[in-house]
Amino acid sequence: MIVCVCNNISDREIRQAVDMGLSTMAELRRDLGVATCCGKCAPCAKEVLTEHLAVQVNETVLKRPVFTE
Incomplete structure (x- = not known):
């Protein structure tokens, strides 16, 4: 989707x-x-920026493995 019409910048380019x-x-x-x-x-x-930064943080957080018996 085009976010900035004046400069033809898409959400993909921002991400x-x-x-x-x-x-x-x-x-x-x-x-x-x-x-x-x-x-x-x-x-x-700003919304696209904030959301993608949040996604990056969630992807880099190490999660503890869950062991099942």
């Missing part, structure tokens, strides 16, 4: 940027141009 190490809206603005024109995409971009 890829997060995978490459971006973690703030300021970094998304700097590197992708998100929310640099009209700014209407900022809430949606």
Whole structure:
């Protein structure tokens, strides 16, 4: 889905940027141009950013194995 219409930035591109190490809206603005024109995409971009950061945290948390008898 296109998040930033002005700069044609999709949610996939935002997630890829997060995978490459971006973690703030300021970094998304700097590197992708998100929310640099009209700014209407900022809430949606922030939501995509926040959700994907949460997914990354959940994937990196080591879980204890469960042993069944």
